[in-house]
Each structure stands twice: as structure tokens, then as C-alpha cells.
Amino acid sequence: MGDSPAHEVFRDDDFVAFLDAHPVFHGHVLMVPTTHVQTYDELSEKLATPWLRLSQRLVRAVEGAMDADGSLLIVNNVVSQSVPHLHLHVIPRSRGDGLRFWLGPRHKYTSDAEANAIAARIRTALAAAPAG
Template sequence: MKPCAFCAIIDGSASAHVVHTDDETVAFLDAKPVFPGHVLLVPRLHVTTLADLPTGRVTHFSTLAQRLERAVESAMDAPGSLVLVNNVVSQSVPHLHLHVIPRRPKDGLRFFLGPRHPYRDTDEAASVAQRIGERLLEDGATGVD
């Protein structure tokens, strides 16, 4: 199995342009940025998806993501940003990482969520909403960590 590229950055065996480090997280510039200022936030704990991050660490991770969003936009003089997490599909490194990418109007990034697949009707939408709501209740009841 190939060593985790982000764990190597975290433990110092691989180099990166680090913008923040603390006991739980490391943030660094993406080596292949969409635009200059593209930052990745990773937990020190090796987990693959956001759902795998222990509940007790989510608040710190999310709060730092908010701070990074503001810092990237301010430092890069960007009016906005794209903040995203890929879970498994399209995840280039199997270690949870959140992207903060500075954005400007007409910057050329053709990011869109599509093609769109609408519900057949309101009954199908209601059924999907109910299934997701039930799973959410089940997870809350079990205290998933």
C-alpha cells in the first residue's frame, strides 16, 4: 500500500508550504493549485472521509475551515471562494482534506454541479427526504463517532 502523501506532510517527511499547524490540523498550499492561494486543510489523524472524523474533532476542523476561508479571501484579495470536500469519489489522496480555493468573477473556473437529475415527481422527492431523515435520526440516536 502506498504511503499517505498528507501523512508525510504532517509528520515532516515531505515538504509543503504550511500556512497553519496545531495539535489537530495542518493547512498547506495545494501543490497543484487551481489558483494561487488554494489551501488544503487536513486533520493530523488519518481518516478518509469527513464522516470518519471523530465527532469531538469536527468543531475544531470546521471552525478552522471558516477561518481559512476568510484568510484566503483576504490574503488573495478575492471576493469569494470555493470550499469543498470530496469523499472517496474524486478524492486524489485518501485522507480527509478540505479545499479553500480563492474565486473571482470570470476567473475561468468551470465548476458546476451537473448534469442535474431531477426527481420524477414530488412523491419520489418525499421518499428520498424521508430515507435521509430516518438515517439522520438513526445516526443521532447511536451517537456515531
């Protein structure tokens, strides 16, 4: 980390935040842990609370500095992750900014039975997943 020039907005022992080199809008910031963490689920419990606190501070700072109405927060996990390192995008948004954030195509459940079966699969996986 630190091999490429960046316009840093924050750095401490655990995290660095900097302007995205290819911003969606001016003020688009990336926040990354300084130690290698590839995906969100690999973020240690030790870093989870500081990650949350810093990300909330960054949201407020980006929105305030850019006079934004809100923001878009994105974490890609493997798929669409252009760099194999956990990073949070904080993108300032304003009403009428032209961004069409599209989550699609949508895939409806064919029935309540199918939705119930999938919910049960996820509950089972969640019960088996280690906490922390």
C-alpha cells in the same frame, strides 16, 4: 504525514494547512487533520469544533491575502478523493475568474411522489444514524 515538501500556512497538534501542489488558483489551500481520518463522517467530535474554527479562519485569510471576492470550499468523500485522507480545499475565487464549477448532469425527480419517497428514506436513515 509530513513526508512530502509543502508550503505550510498553518500547523498545530491537530491540523496542518498548506498550499495545494496543483492549485486551481494561487492561494488554493488544503487543510487536513494530523491524525488519520479518511472521510468527513469519521471526523471525531473532539476535532469537529476546532476543524470548523480553523476552516473559517482559513477562508478569511485566503480571501484576504489573495484579494478574492469569495471562495469555493470542497470536501470529497471517497468518490473523487485522490488521497484517502480527509482534506478541505479552500480555493480563492474572484468574479470573472473563468472557473466553471459544474455540478451535473442534474437528475430531476420524476414526480413529487418520488421526491417524497427519497426524502422519507433519508429521514429514516438520519433517525437511525448515531449522533456524534
